[in-house]
Amino acid sequence: MSIYALYSIKGGVGKTASAVNLAYLSALNGYSTLLWDLDPQGASSYYFRVKPKIKGGRERVLSKKKPLDDLIKGSDFPNLDLLPADFSYRHLDVSLNEKRHPTRLLKKIMRPLTEEYEHIFLDCPPSISILSENIFRAADALLVPVIPTTLSLRTLKQLNDFCDDEGESLGQIRIRPFFSMVDQRRQLHKQILLGLRSQYPDIFAAFVPYAAEIERMGIQRAPVMDYADADSPSVQAYQRLWQELLSN
Amino acid sequence: MKLASLHYQLADDKALEILLENSDAFWFEQASESVHQRRYYDSFDWRLYQAKQAVYSEDKVAETRLYWQQNPAATHSASSQIPPVFAEDLPHDWQSALKPILAMRSLEEKLSLDVRVLQYNCLNRYDKTMLRLYITYYQIEGEISLEDNLPISLDIEPIRGYHKPYELMQARVEELGLDTQKPKNLLKRCLKLAGLKANDYSAKLRLDLTPELNTDSACRVILGHLANSLNRNYAGTCAGIDSEYLHDFRVAGRRSRALLSQVKGAFAPEQMGFLKTELAWLSQTTSPTRDADVYLLKFETYRERLPEAMQADLEPFKQFLTQHQQICHAMLKNELEGKRYQALMQDWQDFLDKETVISSDDAPNAKIDILTVANRRIWKAAQRLLKTGKVIDDDSPAEALHDLRKLAKKLRYLLEFFQSLYDKTEIKPLIKNLKILQDNLGDFQDFEVQAEQIQAFAEQMQNQYRANSATLMAMGALSATLLDGQAQKRSEFAACFQIFSADKALYKQLFKEESA
Numbered sequence: 001m002s003i004y005a006l007y008s009i010k011g012g013v014g015k016t017a018s019a020v021n022l023a024y025l026s027a028l029n030g031y032s033t034l035l036w037d038l039d040p041q042g043a044s045s046y047y048f049r050v051k052p053k054i055k056g057g058r059e060r061v062l063s064k065k066k067p068l069d070d071l072i073k074g075s076d077f078p079n080l081d082l083l084p085a086d087f088s089y090r091h092l093d094v095s096l097n098e099k100r101h102p103t104r105l106l107k108k109i110m111r112p113l114t115e116e117y118e119h120i121f122l123d124c125p126p127s128i129s130i131l132s133e134n135i136f137r138a139a140d141a142l143l144v145p146v147i148p149t150t151l152s153l154r155t156l157k158q159l160n161d162f163c164d165d166e167g168e169s170l171g172q173i174r175i176r177p178f179f180s181m182v183d184q185r186r187q188l189h190k191q192i193l194l195g196l197r198s199q200y201p202d203i204f205a206a207f208v209p210y211a212a213e214i215e216r217m218g219i220q221r222a223p224v225m226d227y228a229d230a231d232s233p234s235v236q237a238y239q240r241l242w243q244e245l246l247s248n
Numbered sequence: 249m250k251l252a253s254l255h256y257q258l259a260d261d262k263a264l265e266i267l268l269e270n271s272d273a274f275w276f277e278q279a280s281e282s283v284h285q286r287r288y289y290d291s292f293d294w295r296l297y298q299a300k301q302a303v304y305s306e307d308k309v310a311e312t313r314l315y316w317q318q319n320p321a322a323t324h325s326a327s328s329q330i331p332p333v334f335a336e337d338l339p340h341d342w343q344s345a346l347k348p349i350l351a352m353r354s355l356e357e358k359l360s361l362d363v364r365v366l367q368y369n370c371l372n373r374y375d376k377t378m379l380r381l382y383i384t385y386y387q388i389e390g391e392i393s394l395e396d397n398l399p400i401s402l403d404i405e406p407i408r409g410y411h412k413p414y415e416l417m418q419a420r421v422e423e424l425g426l427d428t429q430k431p432k433n434l435l436k437r438c439l440k441l442a443g444l445k446a447n448d449y450s451a452k453l454r455l456d457l458t459p460e461l462n463t464d465s466a467c468r469v470i471l472g473h474l475a476n477s478l479n480r481n482y483a484g485t486c487a488g489i490d491s492e493y494l495h496d497f498r499v500a501g502r503r504s505r506a507l508l509s510q511v512k513g514a515f516a517p518e519q520m521g522f523l524k525t526e527l528a529w530l531s532q533t534t535s536p537t538r539d540a541d542v543y544l545l546k547f548e549t550y551r552e553r554l555p556e557a558m559q560a561d562l563e564p565f566k567q568f569l570t571q572h573q574q575i576c577h578a579m580l581k582n583e584l585e586g587k588r589y590q591a592l593m594q595d596w597q598d599f600l601d602k603e604t605v606i607s608s609d610d611a612p613n614a615k616i617d618i619l620t621v622a623n624r625r626i627w628k629a630a631q632r633l634l635k636t637g638k639v640i641d642d643d644s645p646a647e648a649l650h651d652l653r654k655l656a657k658k659l660r661y662l663l664e665f666f667q668s669l670y671d672k673t674e675i676k677p678l679i680k681n682l683k684i685l686q687d688n689l690g691d692f693q694d695f696e697v698q699a700e701q702i703q704a705f706a707e708q709m710q711n712q713y714r715a716n717s718a719t720l721m722a723m724g725a726l727s728a729t730l731l732d733g734q735a736q737k738r739s740e741f742a743a744c745f746q747i748f749s750a751d752k753a754l755y756k757q758l759f760k761e762e763s764a
């Protein structure tokens with residue numbers, strides 16, 4: 001059982017696209033898989049054609065008495081379920097703050113899910129917040145998409161520093177960056193790609209290229225493997241990413 | 249709350265239009281149509297069917313799947329590469345249930361169906377699937393337009409978190425009166441339509457004799473039945489797919505011999521001479537293979553008799569036996585495919601076909617009613633068994649028990665031949681108790697024979713340089729444990745005999761007084 005959080009302080013880096021495609025591949029490979037859309041924007045829910053709505057909103061989700069189980073929706077794909085987003089998630093921090101253990105609640109309410117699913121993917125909103133502290137505690141690994149620009153590198157460093165500072169209290173969380181939206185025609189991307197490998201041993205060898213096909217997920221409302229050719233670069237890239245994730 | 253998938257059987261497809269009706273909130277779209285073959289497997293003697301189980305395979309596009317319908321509510325499936333032949337070829341977690349049913353019997357294809365599956369998705373306005381519906385049509389392979397007679401399966405598969413369409417489908421189904429969740433036995437109906445009969449073979453003697461029947465006619469019926477049993481098992485015996493064909497083949501031959509020797513005077517001696525000698529030949533010809541089969545069937549129990557450290561040393565013995573069995577079987581096949589067997593069965597058939605008039609001097613019992621003869625014979629056999637057994641004590645030689653075994657066997661055959669003449673509830677317990685004694689005597693002798701034979705095998709293996717000292721030692725140890733086993737059986741004999749002899753009054757009442 002593993003919980004993977006697609007996480008980045010920065011927005012628009014490919015968290016949702018990766019969460020959707022990795023969860024799909026996990027399910028395709030026979031693992032019972034759950035994707036939890038924690039972003040009030042509900043992009044993951046949208047890609048799976050599931051209404052981004054939770055009856056009872058964030059309070060229902062955070063309730064320790066009622067199980068999350070009842071809120072889960074089956075996707076159109078075998079082994080793959082979704083816990084949809086809700087607009088009220090934009091104030092999750094407010095609700096969390098009112099709880100007795102505001103940074104540990106997520107881990108607690110997820111426990112029953114860890115019995116049912118082999119892989120859980122969390123699609124996180126971009127920010128450092130109480131919610132993200134919850135995520136750091138609940139997840140086994142943070143999968144961090146990084147666009148190979150100098151700015152992204154700075155935010156990755158920021159994240160690392162934050163986790164280092166919190167150190168003890170966050171436990172075993174692994175930070176595993178991977179390159180996203182890589183444009184190989186750009187020299188800068190290439191340079192950073194090579195340079196960063198040596199700095200971060202945990203960085204994935206596989207990277208996700210910039211591809212119109214991936215953008216089309218919004219029109220197709222499906223994981224990219226569902227409509228793209230099996231040998232297309234983007235499908236191949238996600239497959240490599242998935243293999244690597246699985247192997248360590 | 250998890251929604252359960254629903255299964256129904258429809259007599260025809262009239263209801264489908266209503267079921268697939270669209271509403272404002274959702275509509276149905278055909279997602280796929282596929283056709284594949286389903287093959288039902290069972291043993292020659294329908295062991296699965298009798299145990300109310302079914303095993304079938306379906307050739308899907310990507311793979312062949314094997315299914316095990318354990319009961320109407322539970323069907324398991326697993327991917328499979330090749331058609332299963334023995335229980336050991338089935339998926340591991342099925343074996344604990346299916347091995348005891350199939351034992352040594354092999355599976356054969358009994359029936360093949362064409363299966364057509366239509367999948368409909370129930371979509372909402374985002375084209376999200378909220379429910380899946382599968383409609384399955386069956387058709388017996390090669391048959392045309394029988395489709396209408398076979399039920400149509402309807403499977404409703406909910407998707408987690410989508411209750412509304414599920415509840416609506418439930419309501420529709422209820423409205424249509426499709427409340428039978430329990431699937432009717434599809435296989436049964438298919439067999440009927442295909443003109444096939446399950447349980448068309450049983451190793452048991454299934455006769456229905458009437459008491460007034462003349463003895464010669466009754467014996468003809470029994471001999472006809474036994475000839476049929478030989479014929480039915482002939483192909484499987486020659487092919488050697490599993491050991492049970494030969495077993496049943498031999499039982500039919502032995503029963504025939506027993507009938508001829510136990511019911512004397514039903515036919516003229518010259519009529520039956522050929523059958524007697526030829527059946528003796530058949531028994532002789534088939535016994536080496538059967539013996540080898542028995543050693544192989546028992547091999548696991550042999551292994552378990554040895555201390556764990558020795559068990560692996562027995563492996564060369566198994567290889568030897570396997571090869572030995574193959575050689576015996578090849579020779580047997582050669583014999584059975586030869587003229588002598590053909591002539592035997594031809595003469596047998598001729599004898600059954602024409603009733604020759606014979607004088608009552610030659611066949612004194614021929615025109616006596618079968619009940620009278622049966623009573624006489626059974627009572628006599630029971631008496632002999634009782635008398636002979638009574639005097640056996642701890643000092644009697646082993647031969648005394650071996651002889652007793654033969655007497656018990658004779659009585660058993662007689663009871664089985666003629667059981668339809670008597671009240672089932674009276675005769676069944678007698679057979680059951682007799683069987684306890686027979687098993688004891690059988691084991692007693694088998695242990696001895698096997699202990700000896702294993703030593704002979706060991707010598708043979710040694711001469712052929714096929715056994716090292718560890719293997720020879722293991723085989724020696726095995727022989728010793730078998731002799732221990734024999735001693736154990738001996739100590740149980742008195743109790744087993746007691747069970748049989750306690751029925752004396754019943755034997756008397758059933759078979760003696762009526763003949764008086």
Ligand SMILES: Nc1ncnc2c1ncn2[C@@H]1O[C@H](COP(=O)(O)OP(=O)(O)OP(=O)(O)O)[C@@H](O)[C@H]1O
Pocket residue numbers: 010011012013014015016017018039043124125126180181182208209210211212214215216217218
């Ligand atoms: N590899 C890619 N190539 C091209 N376009 C991509 C790629 N990955 C994502 N996109 C597009 O970029 C946009 C942002 O991607 P995505 O939603 O996955 O990022 P995100 O990190 O989840 O964003 P947010 O922080 O807003 O949740 C989307 O329009 C998506 O279609």
Ligand SMILES: [Mg+2]
Pocket residue numbers: 015016017039043123124125
């Ligand atoms: Mg996102």
